[in-house]
Amino acid sequence: MKQNRKSTFKVLFYLKKNAPKKNGKVAIMCRITIDGKQAQFSTKQEVLPDKWDLKFGRVSGKADEALKINLKLDEVRTRLQSLYDELIKHDNFVTADKLKNTFLGFDVTEETLLSFYKKFLEDFTKMYEKGTRALSTLKSYRLVYNHLRNFISYKYKRKDITFRELTEEFINDFDYYLRINIGIVLTYILPLKKMTSMAVDQELIYKDPFRNFHITMQETDRGYLVREEIEKLIAYEPKNKRIELTRDMFVFSCFTGFAFVDVQQLKKTHIQTFFDGNMWIIKRRQKTNTASNVRLLEVAQNIIKKYEGLTKDDYLFPRICNATCNTHLKTIMADCGSVKHKPISFHWARHTFGILFVTEGIPLESVSKMMGHKDLHTTQIYAKITNNKISKDVDLIVQKFDQFAQMTQQV
Secondary structure: OOOOOHHHHHHEEOOOOOOOOOOEEEEEEEEEEOEEEEEEEEEEEEOHHHHHHOOOOEEEOHHHHHHEEOOOHOOOHHHHHHHHHEEEEHHOOOHHHHHHHHHHHHOOOOOEHHHHHHHHHHHHHHHOOOOOHHHHHHHHHHHHHEEEEEEEHHHOOOOOOEEOOHHHHHHHHHHHHHHEEEEEEEEOHHHHHHHHHHHHHHHOOOOOOOOOOOOOOOOOOOOOOOOHHHHHHOOOOOOHHHHHHHHHHHHHOOOOOOHHHHHHHHHHHHEEEEEOOOOOEEEEEOOOEEEEEEOOOHHHHHHHHHHOOOOOEEEOOOOOHHHHHHHHHHHHHHHOOOOOOOOOOOOOHHHHHHHHHHHHOOHHHHHHHOOOOOHHHHHHHHHHHHHHHHHHHHHHHHHHHHHHHHHHHHH
16 A cells, blocks of 8 residues: 555654763754654754754754754755655555665665565475475465466566565455456465465564464365275385385375375484383474474384385485375375275375374374374364264165164154
8 A cells, every 4th residue: 555655754853952962062863754653863963952943943043054954954854755755666665664774774675575485486496306395286386476476466566565565455355366367265375374474483574464364175085095905005015116115105104194205304313212111203394393203103113124224314214206106106006906086195194194093092182293283173184084984984884774763663
């Protein structure tokens, strides 16, 4: 929103009377007021208090010293006005502190949304090239970047906006833009929410504009394997070492709950003996930086032992990229006769872990801690999936019990 200069922008000169110098003179200060917020600085000029015209904010009289100081004050006012106009034209907003710092020549460069997003994309691309991020996710982030750029150009007639302008109004307008022009909201709004969360963490913005924005999503069944399918997977005889590595890492994830990127990052130092005398993996999740402490079950220990001495830099598993693993998984599942209604990915292993442990009666709070979820709501999805599974299983035997229903009607 463009600011109204007449009502919001004022420059006032005043004396700093509480700090007189030895010669009796006091400093002439400049106060900038924009939207009720103030900032002040010294003009580097000084004058005797009795020579100051309080009404007009100038040195009284026509003496050479008075004319010289007043000329300097006029230059300050003119320069501030010019800078204010430039900032309004370029950024569409200006604060008293920003104008003051610009005038004094301080570094006032503000982080902008798209430049921040672009740097994130560059870092994400490097992680993809190292095999620690999926191509599909990278493509999704790039697509959202393009939608944001188009929206900013359409809405603001500019190439970028500062984080100060990333408000609730911006979020709601972008949401509406997506609904009208794209038809899909959730897929494209979540990456922006991630950018915003990162900006809040880095103190680029202090209020999360998403705090009152409610993202609705349909909680459908997540892809996972049942016990029989896991047994088939473990018994499967791989065609080569790379496929074998994929199978082993996937099974390892089924019993630890770690995502692909976390499995690839695991080192011997992450394995520690806990107070209970058992071995645990102590690690923070790459995605959320939340703690994820998981006890190493025997099946996971056996897989780790299998690759001892075959890796570099103390990693638990050899290097392989996520896309390659997902390709191998499709082959493995087809060979096992477990072709799914939708393509399997490595992330199914993490969902399988959640389903397995909830089904076996492990409390949601414990599963949530092990999986490194930020809140229990995320983990509750697995409980809902389990309940849905139970409902479908019961549906299969309803007809078999129809005769009992008929018998009770006759009683």
